[in-house]
Amino acid sequence: MKIKAMLITLALTLAVIVSCVCVSADGAKITVSIANGTLVLTEAAVDVTDIDGDGALTINDALIAAHTAYYTDGADGYAAANGDYGLAITKLWGVENGGSYGYYVNNAASMGLSDPVKDGDRLYAFIYTDTTAFSDMYTFFDKAAADVSENGTLELVLSGAGYDENWNPVTLPVEGAVITVNGEKTAFVTDKDGKVSVKLDKAGKYTVTAVSDDKALVPAVCIVNVTESSPQTGDNGVYALVICGTVALFAATVALRRKNSYAE
Secondary structure (H helix, E strand, C coil), rough: CCCHHHHHHHHHHHHHHHHHHHHHHHCEEEEEEEEEEEEHHHHHEEEEECCCCCCCCCCHHHHHHHHHHHHHHHHHEEEEEEEEEEEEEEECCCCCCCCEEEEECCCCCCCCCCCCCCCEEEEEEEECCCCCCCCCCEECCCCCCEEEEEEEEEEEEEEEEEEECCCEEEEEEEECCCCCCCCEEEEECCCCCEEEEEEEECEEEEEEECCCCCCCCCCEEEEEEEEECCCCCHHHHHHHHHHHHHHHHHHHHHHHHHHHHHCC
């Protein structure tokens, strides 16, 4: 029995080692956004590897990699330390505010920096602007990216993360938020259900977010690709082309028959 137990233990140990090696070797490709009242990093592509050497690909690894790739002073703009509740952020995008930070993966609140990340995940970390009442609300659109044509309408729904009376997490519609396009405010405002219709009349790539004058919103992000409208011929034009083509073909056929007749 002792030998059997030892073999099982050895097998489990090897499995863990192999798993860690595979995780470190494979890595993950995710996108990272960071906000400090406004966006300072928007949907940036980040290659995550096991930088901290804990045998897993985690939020902590992703934030280290994001700062290394995009922050002016590299990884020095980020720091984390172990505290009473585990590993916690102590500096984000160069800001140290006593630990007032938040982070979500795929619009779901994370339990800690050791939470895993995988290919295709969207990580959003932010600095609380209200460090007294912590009223900053994490918000998100119903879509992270969209394609529309020129003069087309982009339909969005803005939601915010909140809590019920028992402190259970809930999702709430955000009313009265002003839509911004590439940082500029527009006339488009969300209704009581968080819905809004946005018109974009020129081809290009746009970052659509939402702001509020009376709420501290962590800005939602939607990357929109507006394509040029293809010129279309109206039905009347199509019919005219068909008729002209038919007449031309008929005339050519008649001329050819006459020519053959003369030749005979």
